[in-house]
Amino acid sequence: MCGIIGITGCLDVPEAILEGLARLEYRGYDSAGVALQVEDGLWVSRAANGSKSLADLRRAVSGAPGSCRAGIGHTRWATHGKPSEVNAHPHQDCKGTLAVVHNGIIENHFEIAAKLSAAGHELVSSTDSEVLAHLVEEAIAEGASLVDAVRACMKKVRGSLAMVVVHASDPELMVAARRVSPLIVATADAAGLVASDVPALLGWATAMYALEDDEVAEVSPGGVLVSDASGARVEPARLEVDWDVGAAQKGGFDDFMLKEIHEQPDAVAGTLMGRLSPSGEVLLDEMRIDDDELREVEKVFIVACGSSYHAGLVAKYAMEHWARTAVEIDIASEFRYRDPILDSRTLVIGVSQSGETLDTLQAIRYARRWNAKVLVVSNVVDSSMAREADGVIYTRAGPEIGVAATKTFLAQLVALEVLSLYLAGLRGTLYPAEISGLLDSMRELPAKVAQALEGSKDIFDVAARFASAEEFFFIGRHVGYPVALEGALKLKEISYLHAEGYPAGELKHGPIALLEEGTVVVGIATRTRLWEKMMANVAEVRARGAMVVLVANDGDEETAALADATLWVPSTHPLFAPVLDVIPLQLFAYALARARGNDVDRPRNLAKTVTVE
Ligand code: M6R
Numbered sequence: 001m002c003g004i005i006g007i008t009g010c011l012d013v014p015e016a017i018l019e020g021l022a023r024l025e026y027r028g029y030d031s032a033g034v035a036l037q038v039e040d041g042l043w044v045s046r047a048a049n050g051s052k053s054l055a056d057l058r059r060a061v062s063g064a065p066g067s068c069r070a071g072i073g074h075t076r077w078a079t080h081g082k083p084s085e086v087n088a089h090p091h092q093d094c095k096g097t098l099a100v101v102h103n104g105i106i107e108n109h110f111e112i113a114a115k116l117s118a119a120g121h122e123l124v125s126s127t128d129s130e131v132l133a134h135l136v137e138e139a140i141a142e143g144a145s146l147v148d149a150v151r152a153c154m155k156k157v158r159g160s161l162a163m164v165v166v167h168a169s170d171p172e173l174m175v176a177a178r179r180v181s182p183l184i185v186a187t188a189d190a191a192g193l194v195a196s197d198v199p200a201l202l203g204w205a206t207a208m209y210a211l212e213d214d215e216v217a218e219v220s221p222g223g224v225l226v227s228d229a230s231g232a233r234v235e236p237a238r239l240e241v242d243w244d245v246g247a248a249q250k251g252g253f254d255d256f257m258l259k260e261i262h263e264q265p266d267a268v269a270g271t272l273m274g275r276l277s278p279s280g281e282v283l284l285d286e287m288r289i290d291d292d293e294l295r296e297v298e299k300v301f302i303v304a305c306g307s308s309y310h311a312g313l314v315a316k317y318a319m320e321h322w323a324r325t326a327v328e329i330d331i332a333s334e335f336r337y338r339d340p341i342l343d344s345r346t347l348v349i350g351v352s353q354s355g356e357t358l359d360t361l362q363a364i365r366y367a368r369r370w371n372a373k374v375l376v377v378s379n380v381v382d383s384s385m386a387r388e389a390d391g392v393i394y395t396r397a398g399p400e401i402g403v404a405a406t407k408t409f410l411a412q413l414v415a416l417e418v419l420s421l422y423l424a425g426l427r428g429t430l431y432p433a434e435i436s437g438l439l440d441s442m443r444e445l446p447a448k449v450a451q452a453l454e455g456s457k458d459i460f461d462v463a464a465r466f467a468s469a470e471e472f473f474f475i476g477r478h479v480g481y482p483v484a485l486e487g488a489l490k491l492k493e494i495s496y497l498h499a500e501g502y503p504a505g506e507l508k509h510g511p512i513a514l515l516e517e518g519t520v521v522v523g524i525a526t527r528t529r530l531w532e533k534m535m536a537n538v539a540e541v542r543a544r545g546a547m548v549v550l551v552a553n554d555g556d557e558e559t560a561a562l563a564d565a566t567l568w569v570p571s572t573h574p575l576f577a578p579v580l581d582v583i584p585l586q587l588f589a590y591a592l593a594r595a596r597g598n599d600v601d602r603p604r605n606l607a608k609t610v611t612v613e
Contacts, residue, residue, distance in 0.1 A: 002027075002029070002074060002075060002076050002077055002089070002101075002102070002103040002196065003021065003024030003025075003027050003029065003074065003075040003103075003195075003196050003197070003200065004024075004072070004073075004074055004101050004102075004103055004162060004164055004183070004194070004195055004196040004200075005017055005020030005021055005024065005072070005073045005074075005193075005194070005195045005196075005200045006070070006071070006072040006073070006101075006164045006166070006174045006176065006193065006194040006195070006219065007020070007070065007071060007191065007192075007193055008069065008070035008071075008172050008173070008174055008191060008192045008193075008219060008220055008221055009069070009070065009172060009190050009191035009192055009220070009221025010188065010190075010191040010204075013036065013037075013068045013069065013070060013071045014034070014036055014061045014064060014068055014071060016204070017034055017036075017061075017071050017072070017073040018034075018054070018057065018058055018061060018073070020073060020195060020200040020201075021034075021054055021057070021073045021074075021075055021200075022054060023199045023200045023202075023245060023249070024075050024195075024196070024197070024199065024200050025051075025054060025075065026199075026249045026401065027075065027077065027197075027398070027399055028077055028398075028399025028401065029051070029053065029075035029076055029077055029399075030048065030050055030053070030076060030077060030078055030083035030381070030382075031046065031047060031048035031049075031050075031053050031075075031076045031078075031083050031084070031085070031087070031088035032046070032047055032053040032054050032057050032073070032074060032075045032076065032088065033045060033046035033047065033057065033073070033074050033076075033088045033089050033090055033101075034046075034057060034061060034071055034072065034073040034074075034090070035071060035072050035073075035090040035092075035099035035101075035166060036061070036064055036068045036070075036071040037068060037069045037070045037071060037166060037168070037171035037172070038064060038065050038066045038067070038068050039065070039066040039067065040065065040066070041096075041097070041168040042092070042096065042097065042098070042099050042166065042168050043064050043065060043068075044090055044092065044096075044099055045057060045060040045061060045064070046085050046088035046089070046090075047060065047085065047088065048083050048084045048085045048087070048088050050083070053075075053088075054075075069171045069172050070166060070171060070172050070173070070174060071166070072090060072099065072101050072164050072166055072174065072194075073101070074088070074089035074090060074101035074102075076088050076089055077381075077398060077399055078380075078381030078382060079105055079128075079270075079381060079394060079396050080105070080109070080126065080127050080128040080129075080381075081125055081126035081127040081128075081381075082126070082381055082382035083381060083382055086124055086125050086126075087125045087126060087127050089101045089102060089129060091125060091127065091129055091130040091132065091133045092133050093121075093133045093134055093136065093137035094121055094122050094134070094137060095137070097137075097167060097168045097169065098133060098136060098137060098140075098146075098165060098166065098167040098168070099133070099165070099166050100129065100132045100133040100136065100163055100164070100165045101129075101163065101164050102129035102132055102161055102162070102163045103161070103162040103163075103181045103183075103196050104159060104160035104161040104162055104163075104179075104180060104181035105128060105159045105160055105161075105270065105273050105274060105396065106128040106129065106131060106132070106157050106158070106159045106161065107157075107158040107159035107273055107274035108157065108158045108159070109128035109131050109157075109159075110285075112131045112135065112156060112157065113130075113131050116131060116134045116135070116138070119138070121134045121137070121138075128159075131157070132153055132157070132161070132163055132165075133165075135149075135152070135153040135156055135157070136149045136150055136152075136153050136165055137149075139152040139153060140167070146165065146167050146169075146170060146173065146175050147175050147216060147218050147227070148231070150163070150165055150175045150177050150216055151177070151216050151227075151229065151231065154177055154179065154214060154216070154229065155229070159179075159180075159273060159274065160179060160180035160181045160269075160270075160273065161177070161178065161179050161180070161181055162176075162177075162178040162181035162182060162183035162196055162211075163176065163177050163178070163183075164176045164183075164194050172220050172221055173218060173219070173220050174192065174194055174218075174219040174220070175216060175217070175218055175219070176194045176211065176216070176217045176219055177211070177214075177215065177216040177217070178211045178212075178213065178214075178215065179213050179214055180213065180269075181196070182196060182197065182210065182211075183195075183196060183210075183211045184196070184197065184198065184201065184208050184209065184210055184211070184239065185208075185209050185211060185217045185219050185224045185226070185236065186201050186204070186205035186206075186207060186208040186209065186224070187205065187206055187207050187223055187224055188204045188205055188206050189206065190221050190222075191204070191221055192219035192220050192221055192222075192223065192224060193205055193219070194217070194219050197248070197251070198239075198241055198243065198248040198251075199245050199248035199249045202241070202243070202244070202245050202248055203245075207238060208238070208239040208241055209224065209226070209236035209237060209238055209239060210236070210237055210239055211226065211236065212234075212236075212237070214228065214229040215227065215228055215229075215234060215236070216228075216229075217236070224236070254594075255402065255599075255600050255601045256401040256402040256601045257402035257404055257406060257494070257590060257600045257601055258590060258600075260400055260401070260402050260406050260407045261406045261407070261453070261583070261586050261587060261590065262453060263397075263398065263407050264406065264407045264410050264449050264453070264583065265446045265447070265449045265450040265453070266398070266446070267395070267396070267397035267398065267407035267408070267410055267411045268410055268411065268414050268445050268446045268449050268579065269446035270396035270397065270398070270411070271395045271396050271397065271411040271414050271415050271418075272414060272418070272442060272443070272445070272446070273396065275418050276418070276439045276442060276443060279436075280432060280433075280435060280436025280439055281425065281432075281435070282418055282421050282422040282425060282435070282439070284393060284418070284419070284422055286391065286392045286393065286394060287375075287391045287392075287393070287422075288390060288391040288392070289347075289373050289375060289390050289391040291426055293373060294347070294373075294423065294426050295426050295427060296345055297325065297345055297346065297347040297373070297423075298326075298345040298346065299325070299326050299327075299328070299345070299346050299347070300319060300325050300326065300327045300328070300346070300347045300348075300349060301327075301328045301329070301330060301335070301340060301342070301346065301347070301348045301349070301367070301372075302315060302316060302327060302328070302329040302330070302348075302349045302351060303329075303330050303331075303332040303335045303348060303349070303350050303351070303360055303363040303364065303367075304329075304331075304332055304350065304351035304352060304360055305331065305332050305333065305352070305357055305359055305360055305610070306405065306489065307353075307404075307405035307408075307409045307412075307486060307489060308351040308352050308353060308357075308360070308377075308405070308409075308412060309329070309331055309332075309351070310409070310482045310483075310485050310486040310489070311351055311377075311409055311412035311413050311416060311482075312329050312349070312351045312416070313329055313481070313482035313485070314413055314416065314417075314479050314482045314483075314575075314578045315327070315329075315349075315351075315413075315416035315417070315419070315420060316328075316329050317478065317479050317575065318416065318417050318420040318479075318575050319416075319419075319420040319423060321420075321575065322420050322421060322423070322424040322429060322430055322438075322575075323420055323421075323423035323424040323426075323427055323429050324424075324427065324429040325423060325427070328340075330363070331359075332350070332357070332359040332360040332362070332363040333359040333613070335363040335366065336362060336363055336366035342367055342370035342371070342372040343370065343371060343372065344371045344372070344373070346367070346370075346372040346373070347372065347373045347374075347375060348363070348364060348367035348372045348373070348374050348375070349374075349375045349376070349377065349416075349419075350363060350364040350374065350375070350376045350377070350378075350385050350389065351376075351377045351412055351416070352376070352377070352378055352383075352385055353378065353379040353380070353395070353397075353400065353405055353408035353409075353411075353412065354378070354379070354380055354383060354608070354609040355376065355378035355379070355380045355383020355384060355385040355386050356380070356383055356384050356385070356609050356611055357609060357610055357611070358610065358611045358612060358613055359610070359613060360385065361384055361385055361388070362613070364376065364385060364388060364389060365388065368388070373390050373391075374388070374389045374390050374391075375389060375390065375391045375392070375393070375419075376388075376389035376391075376392050376393075377392075377393045377394075377395060377412055377415050377416060377419075378392060378393075378394060378395070379394065379395045379396075379397050379399075379400070379408045379411065379412075381394055393415050393418070393419060394415075395408060395411035395412055395414075395415045396411065397410070397411035400608075401601065401608075402600065402601045403493070403601065403602060403603055403606050403607070403608050404490055404493050404494050404586075404589075404600065404603065406490075406586050409486065409582065410449065410579055410582070410583075413578055413579050414442070414445065414579060417442070417575065417576065417579075418442070421435050421438055421439070438573065441572060441573045441576060442576065444572070445572065445576060445579055445580075448570045448572055448579075448580055449579065449580065449583065451554075451569075451570045452568075452569045452570060452580045452583040452584065453583060453587075455554065455568045455569065455570070455584075456567065456568075456583060456584045456587045459567070459584065459587040459588060459590075459591050460591045460594075460595075462549070462565045462567065462588070462591075463588055463591035463592050463595065464591075464595065465564075465565060466520050466547065466549070466565075466592070467592065467595050467596075469497075469518060469519070469520045469547070470497065470498065470518075471497075471498055471499075471514070471518075471519045471520065472488065472491055472497060472498065472499040472500070472519075472520045472521075472522060473488075473499070473500050473501075473502060473507070473511065473514075473515070473519065473520070473521045473522070473541075473546070474487040474488040474491075474499060474500070474501040474502070474521075474522045474523075474524075474585070475501075475502050475503070475504035475507060475521060475522070475523050475524070475534075475537060475541075476501075476503070476504055476523065476524035476534070477503060477504045477505060477524075477528075477530040477533060477534050477537070478528055478529055478530050478574075479528065479574070479575060479577060479578050480504070480524030480525075480526070480528060480530075480534065480577070480578075480581065481501075481502075481503045481504075481524075482578060483524045483551075483577075483578045483581045483582050483585070484501040484502065484503075484504075484522070484523075484524055485501035486501070486582050486585065487499075487501065487522060487524075487582065487585030487586075487588070487589070488500055488501035489501070490585060490586055490589035490590075491585075491588070491589040491592065491593075493589075493603050493606060494589055494590065494593035494598055494600045494603050495589055495592040495593040495596055495598060496593075496596070496598065496603075496604070497592065504523065504533075504534055504537035504538075505533065505537060507537060507540070507541070508537075508540060512540065512541070512544065515541055515544040515545070515546045516544070516545060516546075517545040518545075518547065519544075519545075519546045519547070520546065520547045520548075520549060521538075521541045521546040521547070521548050521549070522548075522549045522550075522551070522585065522588070523537070523538050523541075523548060523549070523550045523551070523563075524550075524551050524581050525538065525550040525551060525552050525559045525562075525563075526551060526552060526553050526556075526569060526571065526577050526580075526581055527553050527556065527559075527571060527574075528574040528577055529574055531559075535559070535562060538550065538562050538563075539562065542562065547564045548562065548563050548564050548565075549563060549564065549565045549566070549567065549588070550562065550563035550565075550566050550567070551566075551567045551569060551581050551584055551585065552566050552567070552568060552569075553568070553569060553570070553571040554568050554569065554570055554571065567584035567585070567588065568584070569581055569583065569584060
């Protein structure tokens with residue numbers, strides 16, 4: 001997501017901040033900015049020129065007035081409000097005396113912004129973050145010190161945040177605070193530092209400390225003082241870091257793909273954040289399509305490519321089951337050439353993490369020409385598709401660098417399931433109590449994703465047993481079928497092994513002829529509706545001499561008894577099962593690819609975003 005750096009007390013603060021931001025560049029960003037404590041107060045500069053923003057910022061900073069004692073910098077990956085200069089951080093209060101950088105999502109920002117505006121504050125951006133600057137301003141106006149004002153602000157906001165605030169009245173002080181989103185404070189020779197992640201601090205910091213939830217740190221050249229939500233002093237936990245910059249950018253993982261797989265609990269939590277109300281309703285703030293228009297929709301088409309198509313397939317099951325709407329799903333590159341029947345009562349949903357895939361973009365353009373309503377599910381705010389659609393649901397997985405989609409896929413699954421329940425609510429096809437119960441199960445997903453990752457720790461040992469196999473079939477039924485397709489795609493993409501995904505019931509209509517001793521069949525055998533039929537299909541493949549790997553629910557020994565190896569995942573509602581079941585398959589593909597010595601982040605012949613037809 002966004003990157004934060006703050007430095008006070010070193011010789012060349014602006015240069016150090018720019019260097020820190022450059023080290024955070026790998027996270028992906030659409031805009032960037034700095035606030036520097038110069039002689040006349042705060043000097044703020046922001047640039048929103050995509051990946052050229054840092055170069056623009058460097059040019060601007062070279063013209064900053066006078067000497068500088070401290071400063072904060074930020075790279076932004078938009079979640080609320082499109083990438084633009086006014087939405088870039090740092091944000092300021094009404095008088096321009098303080099500046100804030102923020103990482104995370106403020107869930108109750110609409111409510112807070114309304115109160116601030118009513119109290120006379122002038123909010124200029126369309127971000128959730130700007131409210132922080134005005135809340136701190138308000139507390140200072142009531143007599144609080146900067147550190148107490150930040151603490152007071154923390155009490156008013158819900159959601160996730162890592163924030164750093166500087167105020168012109170105390171030019172060497174930075175106040176940092178966090179909840180959920182990580183933030184690290186550090187000391188160096190006569191300097192204080194703060195950053196969203198380790199790479200930005202390497203080489204400078206002599207000691208790093210991770211802030212805990214609701215802790216607030218006062219960072220100055222003399223050191224770091226940390227206090228809790230009540231203001232009581234606490235001893236921060238020291239981080240032992242012996243990484244180089246490259247390893248640190250990958251969070252200590254060997255590659256971005258593995259790091260991103262382990263970021264999946266956050267990707268799911270971020271995508272759900274603010275969308276499941278405590279009273280059991282679904283809230284979709286960027287939907288923009290009228291509820292009445294959605295109620296009148298007679299048919300839904302989902303268009304997507306690759307992994308996004310597989311997420312769409314799961315959505316077809318969920319939407320038809322819960323919202324009782326007919327859903328067709330198309331590979332985007334086929335859609336407009338098959339003459340689909342579309343009109344103003346059709347909803348076309350484009351699913352694309354990048355929002356730039358040309359086939360999907362052309363498919364939604366085609367839909368618009370036929371007057372269909374277009375909704376896009378995208379991980380990139382203000383992507384081409386998001387701009388051209390009538391409504392958007394942003395997945396908030398953060399930038400994905402590995403070519404193989406992992407965390408964005410999980411985020412798409414939950415975004416589409418949230419949408420399915422939203423439609424069910426509008427159309428009255430589920431009772432409010434049913435929706436509320438499903439939302440409760442959904443809230444458990446981030447923790448269960450973490451559990452599934454924990455349960456896959458032995459994946460390298462499991463995969464090693466199949467390292468010499470050349471042929472893989474992935475089979476599943478119902479929502480296990482798209483999971484099988486995704487498992488096969490992951491294996492093909494990064495291990496270059498031949499893998500096919502099939503509906504398990506279809507195998508005997510042809511492909512079973514390919515099975516022989518040594519073929520590996522990976523089955524999605526968690527306890528969903530068709531488990532018994534799935535097990536019959538597993539028996540069929542075993543009888544042909546295939547080696548069987550099964551994804552099963554934790555503790556389900558009955559399923560494991562039919563497998564040569566079992567990949568364990570927690571159980572959940574059957575329609576949420578894909579979110580968990582796919583995780584060991586991502587790791588299985590990863591382990592086999594690494595065993596073959598492949599570069600998993602940049603697999604051969606593949607581009608992260610396909611912008612040609
Ligand atoms: O950016 P998009 O979601 O539109 O990309 C679609 C596909 O190109 C993408 O999912 C591709 O299949 C990935 N490499 C899958 O890992």
